[in-house]
Amino acid sequence: MGTAIDHAEQAAEATKLLRGVGQRVTQPRVAVLAHILASGEDHLSAEDVLALVSEHDDRVHRATVYRTLDGLVAAGLLRHVHLDRGLTAYHLTDPPKAHGSPHLHAQCSGCGRVVDLPPDVLGDTAARVRTASGFVLDASHVALSGRCADCVSLADARTGEDT
Amino acid sequence: MGTAIDHAEQAAEATKLLRGVGQRVTQPRVAVLAHILASGEDHLSAEDVLALVSEHDDRVHRATVYRTLDGLVAAGLLRHVHLDRGLTAYHLTDPPKAHGSPHLHAQCSGCGRVVDLPPDVLGDTAARVRTASGFVLDASHVALSGRCADCVSLADARTGEDT
DNA sequence: GTTGTTGCAAATTGTTTGCACTGGT
DNA sequence: ACCAGTGCAAACAATTTGCAACAAC
Numbered sequence A, B: 001m002g003t004a005i006d007h008a009e010q011a012a013e014a015t016k017l018l019r020g021v022g023q024r025v026t027q028p029r030v031a032v033l034a035h036i037l038a039s040g041e042d043h044l045s046a047e048d049v050l051a052l053v054s055e056h057d058d059r060v061h062r063a064t065v066y067r068t069l070d071g072l073v074a075a076g077l078l079r080h081v082h083l084d085r086g087l088t089a090y091h092l093t094d095p096p097k098a099h100g101s102p103h104l105h106a107q108c109s110g111c112g113r114v115v116d117l118p119p120d121v122l123g124d125t126a127a128r129v130r131t132a133s134g135f136v137l138d139a140s141h142v143a144l145s146g147r148c149a150d151c152v153s154l155a156d157a158r159t160g161e162d163t
Numbered sequence C: 001g002t003t004g005t006t007g008c009a010a011a012t013t014g015t016t017t018g019c020a021c022t023g024g025t
Numbered sequence D: 001a002c003c004a005g006t007g008c009a010a011a012c013a014a015t016t017t018g019c020a021a022c023a024a025c
Helices: A001-018 A027-038 A044-054 A060-072 A125-133 A149-157 B003-020 B027-038 B046-056 B063-076 B125-133 B151-158
Strands: A078-082 A088-092 A105-107 A115-118 A144-147 B077-082 B087-094 B104-108 B116-119 B146-149
Touching: A001 A027, A027 A044, A027 A060, A027 A088, A044 A060, A044 A078, A044 B104, A060 A078, A060 A088, A078 B027, A105 A149, A105 B077, A125 B116, A144 A149, B003 B027, B027 B046, B027 B087, B046 B087, B063 B077, B146 B151
Parallel strands: A105 A144, B104 B146
Antiparallel strands: A078 A088, A105 A115, B077 B087, B104 B116
16 A cells, blocks of 8 residues: 555645644644544544554654644544543544444444444434433433444353453 | 441441452441442542542552442442543442433533433434444443533533533 | 744543552451 | 452553743744
């Protein structure tokens, strides 16, 4: 895979996106956004992003990555989900493949894998929650917990530990 | 409130519970469990529990509280929920008031408040998730995110920041 | 040239661990 | 007495912050 060329493309795209939301086009911001665009992954932790960026440019500081990610979320280009155990994962607001923007996430408490879920899996849960508690649900903000098929099979034998 | 007397009662109850699950009856374990029983609160962080215990006995170490809570979860006396931002909250498995044991939780992303939800709010979400992704849902393990009625009103004016 | 951004180092928060000692049974 | 359980200090991971140097506009 022609990393260099791809990266140039992604950098251009990143620049365009940053301009589009009226953010300054800085070295770290382009790097962060370009690598998120380039990585096939769609749920990256701040630390993941740092690792990706650092492969090509180790002058970008960890703190800057955190600040940049926050900024991109504020600008609406990214969203974040809180996973089990407190990790925060970032993904594009308008992802190429996924189920549309306010989609949900589920994380396997066994292996940590995260999957996207269509926005309508909850059915009329939101209505019931509002009735029961007055809460207005924002279910895309936290990943649901469960066990993926693989881990369920494993758990059958060794009825297991929780997160 | 007659704290001393209440506490003696709760300590007795705690001791009984510990014996019931075959755990050693130690000073810290009784203290932790008794304070959880005594506190009206039903969602306490480890740090909350430490604070409660330390009010009466400051020889119980933070690390012990963490280990004890884990132990009580393993023994089935407590459960834990992961809240937004990675905090862990503990509650009695068999709570006096709540909706039954595998109830759900929702946390307000504005004020952090946690409410219990009846176990059936999700409807047939679990079935849809299994179909869509193969995941077996364990929705009681992570709190759903939302805005409580109070915070929604506030958010109307100041369309606001996320967690 | 200003104002927003960054790098760095250090602080925070929540939680875990290694180890020598102690207390429950 | 024996071993599980505890206190302590230190390690940890993820994230945040104050501040001086710096780079976009």
